[in-house]
Amino acid sequence: MTTDMSNSVLSVRNAVKRYGPVRALDDVSLEIGDGEFLTLLGPSGSGKTTLLTAIAGFTELESGTLDLRGTDITSQSPDKRNFGMVFQGYALFPNMTVAGNIAFPLKVRKWNSSDINTRVAECLALVQMEKFADRMPGQLSGGQQQRVALARALSFRPSVLLLDEPLSALDKKLRADLQWELKDLHRQLGVTFIYVTHDQDEALSMSDRIVILKDGRIQQIGLPDELYNAPRTPFVADFLGKSNFIEAEVTAASAGVAECTAGGERFCVATAAAPAAGSTRKLALRPERVRIGAPGAEPFTGQIRQLSYLGERAHVIVKHAGLGEILVSCPTWKAGITPEPGLGVSFGWDSDACVFLEDA
Template sequence: MTEPILSIRNAVKRYGSLHALDHVDLDVAAGEFLTLLGPSGSGKTTLLSAIAGFVDLDDGRITLHASDITKAPPERREFGMVFQGYALFPTMTVRDNVAFPLKVRKRAASEIADRTKECLDLVQMGGFADRMPHQLSGGQQQRVALARAMSFKPQVLLLDEPLSALDKKLRADLQWELKSLHSQLGVTFIYVTHDQEEALSMSDRIVILKDGCIQQQGAPGDLYNRPRTTFVADFLGKSNFIDADITGRHSDILHCVAKGAAFDVQTDNVDEIGNKARLALRPERLRINKPGVELLAAKVSQVSYLGERCQVIVKHEGLGDLLVSCATWQTGIKPAPGLEVSIGWDQNACVVLAAD
């Protein structure tokens, strides 16, 4: 990472005996799209609120360009903020809502007019400038809220689950627009969501939190393909978990046995693994085929058709239920409950997990 625009060190926030933030360290690069991801109660909104200045830390410090802003009030931090509930002023027009931050900062009337128009055009709301918020759809209100947050050219834009109140298709459309705006503006985005697909599709880097602690952080592909713990593998996407005994190892190959099923696993940390290992196996990395074609015999329990993909639960005598995700286009077999099948996977399909 280049020199960070924002740094959080040893951030602690307690509510009684509960640690909402438990000694969090985080750097944010200039121009980065960083997403804070985690389940309810993980600390992601508390961390965003501490960055914004709405929550006072019990310990730790926050710096912006190496200047300490830990005790600075929100208005001194000059961060843009977009909320889940839009937070538009109901008695102001769209134009006046976007212009408000500039008027508070006592900018010249000509600058206010020009910048307001520019921001509304950026979010494709230029034709709605004279409407009131109640005359807009949820998606339109969120666009206006985004324009208002950008109007005074903040260095950092904080977004607290801004799309969660919208329907699925509109959310998908606005995800593309947000990502495009980020590319155009070059502003640092810090984004909070509990939606894994949203985080994977939009972010340069994802920070996964649980119980006020950072569990893992990295590029979306790195986190998805190389989760470190059961929590990360289970929270970010879906995984099958296999507890295996290691019966031998050769170079980067582990020879594994789990409930009578023998298979090999290729891993780059073979020397750090003891005699047992927990493995994560993504559903799309399993193959399902006719009996005898793949390594293990199984039987189809349930089938869920999802259009482009089919989710299949198969039962193996020793391993139990395993979730398989396969394309529905030109599949080798048509899964149906009760069907005898075989399943298999490549040696490098499994990820060896560390203890949570």
């Protein structure tokens, strides 16, 4: 999806929230497009959950504003915002049936019985839980409970759905299955999803855009492939996936290409804006962009120090005399060599594999 920011549904402007000396939100501004799947990603303490709860109305901002389709909602109570919310811990009413849980928000909004029954049936079908309408939450698996929580949050047709790490309590396979279901649900409904996670793979696989936060500040916003392939800072490059970092001297620069030296080796970096010759810059190099082969097959030589076999891929740490340790991620079915600790190998990468980083 390409998000049209001229059709913004929600604007966060200069949001500040402190807890004692800690700035949980430090002048955060953000436009959220109508119907997009936006993920707030960051480590613990980055401010992502504070931002989500501020949008929901559960956290009061010290300064800054929230605007919903042209209306200032900064001081509006959570119930007036009419946003759906899905929590990590499901938060289902244990004494109500599945159907009763889904019906609850509609009863609070004083829907009539006929409309409630119709909408509950629609929501049960939406999350494939029709056969469980009369079950109690304690009789359901974790994945089933989360489906009910999702159906309840969508029952009153909110314009925005807020999801606070909703899959983190589930096992790996179930999480992967529900990621597909959530993304498909978003596509069907066209509702704006604002999703909080600390899981990088989850963010990359599900999002239209990702907002990366650290220490209460936005580090970078972009499409998943933009952030992964063109991180701006060492933090983004290291947090979103894995990266090798190389301190390189730019020895020459021309249109679109910078010639660099590092660790006694020379190589070229393709770049739209080459740094000035004579400068020293940090480069990020993704492990899957490094080739590994028999001695002589690639320009640089090293020795395998460590190996992790992951099934379809192997992570190999190659020790180079000048560059240090380089992490290589290679598909095991066409590696070209059989990696093992102590083996002498060659390695290299294409000129467009590295990215110049800004100072952190």
